[in-house]
Amino acid sequence: MRPSGALTISDGIDIDWEYPVGGGAYYKSCSITTQDHKLPERPYERDALVDLLRHVRDLDPEAHISIAVPARTADRELSFPKDTIKKMDPCLDNWNLMTYDMMNRRDLTTAHHAGSAVIKDVVDYYSMDGVVDKKKM
Amino acid sequence: MKVLAAFGGWNLDPGFSEAADTGDMSSLAARIVKFRGDNHLYVDQES
Numbered sequence: 666m667r668p669s670g671a672l673t674i675s676d677g678i679d680i681d682w683e684y685p686v687g688g689g690a691y692y693k694s695c696s697i698t699t700q701d702h703k704l705p706e707r708p709y710e711r712d713a714l715v716d717l718l719r720h721v722r723d724l725d726p727e728a729h730i731s732i733a734v735p736a737r738t739a740d741r742e743l744s745f746p747k748d749t750i751k752k753m754d755p756c757l758d759n760w761n762l763m764t765y766d767m768m769n770r771r772d773l774t775t776a777h778h779a780g781s782a783v784i785k786d787v788v789d790y791y792s793m794d795g796v797v798d799k800k801k802m
Numbered sequence: 803m804k805v806l807a808a809f810g811g812w813n814l815d816p817g818f819s820e821a822a823d824t825g826d827m828s829s830l831a832a833r834i835v836k837f838r839g840d841n842h843l844y845v846d847q848e849s
Contacts, residue, residue: 681810682818713822720831
């Protein structure tokens with residue numbers, strides 16, 4: 666990263682790792698996930714993300730800290746399983762749910778890319794039936 | 803309304819996976835906090 670020269674004043678930090686465990690550059694290079702072509706999972710990245718959030722919170726305790734998380738079922742379940750969500754939540758002021766990309770190049774059939782019909786399911790997943798406050802979303 | 807300094811996105815990865823490979827996320831966290839503290843907009847080298 667390099668400075669653009671523009672000055673800004675921010676209230677905090679938004680972390681947008683797309684996505685721990687099965688994302689990043691490999692996501693772009695591997696268009697289809699099938700039984701014969703599975704992702705090279707990097708499970709330690711879940712704890713790395715939690716570690717990152719804890720460090721950011723410790724270093725910048727006054728900052729508003731948020732995270733962008735995926736809506737697509739396979740992505741959220743791979744990158745953000747429920748035990749990871751529980752560890753992340755104390756570090757966060759809010760969760761930004763990316764309620765789009767609900768289907769993409771890895772799906773074998775078409776579906777809605779976005780839409781209110783499936784947003785409730787996404788909110789319910791990340792709130793874990795009330796464990797995480799929905800007001801933070 | 804909150805104004806947040808965003809780190810990441812589909813084409814603006816600041817090195818999450820690379821940091822995870824080292825097993826130490828503290829350096830990346832320090833960079834992120836410093837960038838926010840500098841009150842600058844940062845852009846990816848390729849942008």
